[in-house]
Amino acid sequence: MHEDRTEVVVVGAGPTGLWTALLLAQAGIEVTIVECADRPAARSYACALHPSTLRLLHRFGLATPAIEQGRSIQKVAFYDGPNRQTEVSLGSVDAEFPFLLVLPQCDLESALEHALRASGVNVYWNHRFDSYRADAEDLVVNIEELGGSSGGYIIPHWETVVKAQRTIRTEFLIGADGANSLVRSRASLHSTHFGCRELFAVYEFQSDTSGDDEVRIVLAEETTNVLWPLLDRRFRWTFQLMQSEPNIESPEKERRAVRQAHQAVDDRIRAHVKHLAERRAPWFSAPIQDVDWCTQVAFDRRVVDEFGAGKCWLAGDAAHQTGPAGVQSLNASFLEADRFVPLLKSVLHEGSPAIGLTALSNEFRNSWLAMLGSNLIESCSENLTPWIRKRAQRILPCLPGVGSGLSNLAGQLGLTGFQS
Numbered sequence: 001m002h003e004d005r006t007e008v009v010v011v012g013a014g015p016t017g018l019w020t021a022l023l024l025a026q027a028g029i030e031v032t033i034v035e036c037a038d039r040p041a042a043r044s045y046a047c048a049l050h051p052s053t054l055r056l057l058h059r060f061g062l063a064t065p066a067i068e069q070g071r072s073i074q075k076v077a078f079y080d081g082p083n084r085q086t087e088v089s090l091g092s093v094d095a096e097f098p099f100l101l102v103l104p105q106c107d108l109e110s111a112l113e114h115a116l117r118a119s120g121v122n123v124y125w126n127h128r129f130d131s132y133r134a135d136a137e138d139l140v141v142n143i144e145e146l147g148g149s150s151g152g153y154i155i156p157h158w159e160t161v162v163k164a165q166r167t168i169r170t171e172f173l174i175g176a177d178g179a180n181s182l183v184r185s186r187a188s189l190h191s192t193h194f195g196c197r198e199l200f201a202v203y204e205f206q207s208d209t210s211g212d213d214e215v216r217i218v219l220a221e222e223t224t225n226v227l228w229p230l231l232d233r234r235f236r237w238t239f240q241l242m243q244s245e246p247n248i249e250s251p252e253k254e255r256r257a258v259r260q261a262h263q264a265v266d267d268r269i270r271a272h273v274k275h276l277a278e279r280r281a282p283w284f285s286a287p288i289q290d291v292d293w294c295t296q297v298a299f300d301r302r303v304v305d306e307f308g309a310g311k312c313w314l315a316g317d318a319a320h321q322t323g324p325a326g327v328q329s330l331n332a333s334f335l336e337a338d339r340f341v342p343l344l345k346s347v348l349h350e351g352s353p354a355i356g357l358t359a360l361s362n363e364f365r366n367s368w369l370a371m372l373g374s375n376l377i378e379s380c381s382e383n384l385t386p387w388i389r390k391r392a393q394r395i396l397p398c399l400p401g402v403g404s405g406l407s408n409l410a411g412q413l414g415l416t417g418f419q420s
């Protein structure tokens with residue numbers, strides 16, 4: 001069996017893996033990045049970048065083209081159904097990038113992949129992480145090279161097959177392999193969960209109006225719903241489904257840009273979105289025209305007890321997740337990688353003790369515990385409006401910020417009693 005050697009293996013070429021690999025390459029660390037899919041995602045998924053992420057991307061010259069490509073949003077407004085209750089402004093969060101940037105995740109992934117390639121690192125597409133073991137010096141990582149095989153006569157089908165097995169000898173392994181992380185389970189890293197899994201239906205569609213430059217969050221009695229104004233007279237509605245609806249796992253990311261539309265199905269989808277919007281957000285009046293895509297997706301509220309074990313580390317959704325409205329998991333990953341990579345460099349190249357990674361893991365975890373709002377109700381300010389007080393725990397994951405950005409936005413609502 002063929003065996004390669006590298007300093008760091010990154011598993012997963014989602015936004016977190018690509019960004020982490022880019023930072024590693026820029027830091028002069030030899031990196032191999034493997035991805036089981038054959039290309040980047042084709043949908044917008046986590047569709048907004050926080051000011052803190054734009055600041056990081058700016059270092060690589062990636063913020064300006066992203067801003068030209070995306071849509072800047074200045075405000076997040078909160079509704080309880082018909083009534084607008086409160087709002088926060090992104091204006092005071094960051095002097096250089098005082099807005100949230102709506103940018104499809106597929107465009108972010110493409111930009112990061114180009115930047116990574118320009119740094120001399122190519123993603124190994126169709127390469128699936130399987131397992132790893134530690135020997136005296138290194139980690140030995142087992143990778144499967146995937147290929148396709150067509151079968152069937154009456155009903156043709158396409159099967160994924162393992163074409164070859166490879167091992168990579170490495171000094172460090174980073175699992176950026178998403179919510180269902182196999183690296184996390186191979187490393188036996190466990191998570192603390194808060195509350196139940198939340199289920200959402202996501203619909204993106206065209207309209208004849210652009211809408212206002214604000215995200216609208218509807219905190220109904222039992223559900224959180226988000227209206228995103230997108231580019232080119234498009235919108236996204238994310239409706240939370242009631243817990244009694246069937247359980248859904250996190251779906252695989254769609255890689256095909258083309259969606260097969262069926263008139264009758266799309267008519268039903270349009271009628272369904274209209275019906276839900278009328279009930280949950282009666283002020284929404286934009287016509288629902290062509291449906292771009294829709295899906296159902298589940299989100300946990302969780303963080304790993306440790307981000308790392310030995311020479312293995314978790315990043316992005318592999319390490320944490322929260323509700324979709326504030327896009328916190330993706331954006332936190334960018335800040336976390338920016339802290340982690342210099343420390344890893346000092347361990348790998350300068351012989352610094354690995355204990356620094358444990359301290360960083362504790363810091364990240366504490367920040368997530370604060371974000372997941374474990375003790376918010378008890379500690380927040382006395383002067384909250386009753387509307388905010390009742391919903392404080394639900395508002396925090398809806399704010400598009402992490403770290404000081406989140407403190408700023410939460411502070412605008414009087415939610416000052418937590419540290420992140």
Ligand SMILES: Cc1cc2nc3c(=O)[nH]c(=O)nc-3n(C[C@H](O)[C@H](O)[C@H](O)COP(=O)(O)OP(=O)(O)OC[C@H]3O[C@@H](n4cnc5c(N)ncnc54)[C@H](O)[C@@H]3O)c2cc1C
Binds near residue numbers: 011034182252326328
């Ligand atoms: C339908 C949908 C809607 C969403 N909407 C929102 C939203 O509104 N707001 C929000 O904040 N977030 C949303 N998300 C979540 C968001 O997409 C994630 O937070 C983000 O993708 C996390 O990035 P990541 O790089 O950590 O993980 P991922 O993007 O999941 O990337 C992980 C990568 O690892 C690869 N991989 C997995 N296992 C292996 C393996 N064994 N070997 C090799 N590669 C592997 C996967 O193929 C994938 O490309 C949504 C997700 C979905 C699916």
